[in-house]
Amino acid sequence: xxxxxxxxxxxxxxxTLFYALxxxxxxxxxxxxxxxxxxxxxxxxxxxxxxxxxFGPTMLNLSRREETEVYLLCLSNGDYRNKGxxxxxxxxxxxxxxxxxxxxxxxxxxxxxxDDPRVRWREELVSDIVQQHVVSHDIDVxxxxxxxxxxxxxNHSSVYNALALLHLEKRLPKTVQVFCLRSVNLLRKxxxxxxxxxxxxxxxxxxxxxxxxxxxxxxxxxCHHSQYVWFRKAYMLFSRYVVIxxxxxxxxxSR
Numbered sequence: 001x002x003x004x005x006x007x008x009x010x011x012x013x014x015x016t017l018f019y020a021l022x023x024x025x026x027x028x029x030x031x032x033x034x035x036x037x038x039x040x041x042x043x044x045x046x047x048x049x050x051x052x053x054x055f056g057p058t059m060l061n062l063s064r065r066e067e068t069e070v071y072l073l074c075l076s077n078g079d080y081r082n083k084g085x086x087x088x089x090x091x092x093x094x095x096x097x098x099x100x101x102x103x104x105x106x107x108x109x110x111x112x113x114x115d116d117p118r119v120r121w122r123e124e125l126v127s128d129i130v131q132q133h134v135v136s137h138d139i140d141v142x143x144x145x146x147x148x149x150x151x152x153x154x155n156h157s158s159v160y161n162a163l164a165l166l167h168l169e170k171r172l173p174k175t176v177q178v179f180c181l182r183s184v185n186l187l188r189k190x191x192x193x194x195x196x197x198x199x200x201x202x203x204x205x206x207x208x209x210x211x212x213x214x215x216x217x218x219x220x221x222x223c224h225h226s227q228y229v230w231f232r233k234a235y236m237l238f239s240r241y242v243v244i245x246x247x248x249x250x251x252x253x254s255r
Contacts, residue, residue: 011194018197019243022208032206033061034141034179042071042137044130044144044163046155047078047115048091048107049224051098053235054150054181056217057209058143058245063099070100073133074107075126075159080115083226093223097216106133113155120154126162131171141177146248148183150241167250178250179205181241188240195240203246217242 021028034041041062045051051059051072063070072095077084092102108129113121134142144163149156160180166172182203188195200206209217221236222228236242 023210038140041141042139048087057207059098061207076115094220097220121158123161146180179247182246190238205247
């Protein structure tokens, strides 16, 4: 029993030390950040609260960069339980805490883009919307979900499929880069700092939240009052996505 306790303590100590290096020591914290040459970044999400639950560390890190303007495109107003108007207001409040001004936020309300975990959105429609947004705002970098959508939500996966379609059809400007948030298994998803070393070392791109960032993300999530039920509170306490975001770059076909 003593040996097991020693091993667990050693693992916790190592993970905590690695987390501190990645979060607080500037050369390490910026080691895997998106290039500072990216001036205009677009985060594409499916519902209000996605930005906080899954992309909080990234939002805070990018919004602090003086040379970077962050935009948010939310493809639905989260009207699954007829609370779309409420959730839209909550999104604006949460994004304010994460450093994204209201004028940089677009929230859509299309009947063909219903907030429903059982519905797969048409990639052609979503890709057209994203393409228009990229062009109109002169975007350099697009950030969104990967194929797994973190939670397996079909709306999340549809956003990835739309970006993959844009790449396949070569409809994005050559200068635009797309980064997809890496989905992990259930054990890693709820491992908090224990997942930081492996995630950081294996990632192409990564952002780590400091303790003050973590607290800001918690407060931002509390702005989503209509969604802040017990299981989301538990998620916010234990999820690694509140501590670290890791991304894979979506590679375009050769031209």
